[in-house]
Amino acid sequence: MSAMDETLWWVAIIAGFVVVLAVAALLSLLVHFVKIIDRRVAGIRDTLQGAAENTQHTALIPETAARVDAVLAEGLQHHLFLGRVLGKVKS
The missing domain is CATH 1.20.5 (Single alpha-helices involved in coiled-coils or other helix-helix interfaces)
Incomplete structure (x- = not known):
């Protein structure tokens, strides 16, 4: 195995590691944003239920x-x- 081949392997390994880190970071952001959206949807649901209760005797x-x-x-x-x-x- 030549030095050039070894260098290419290390570049591929490092590039793969960077890609894995980027994917992990993006998935973590996605999970975070989904939790925020879920909380806000629950808040909207509660608000709409409250509005329905306030207007049930109209x-x-x-x-x-x-x-x-x-x-x-x-x-x-x-x-x-x-x-x-x-x-x-x-x-």
């Missing part, structure tokens, strides 16, 4: 609005009645 909004309107109408009737009664008392 069907009651029209009924509540109708009852508030009824209370306001009743209050207006009382106001008008008291205005007429108290207006007569002052005169």
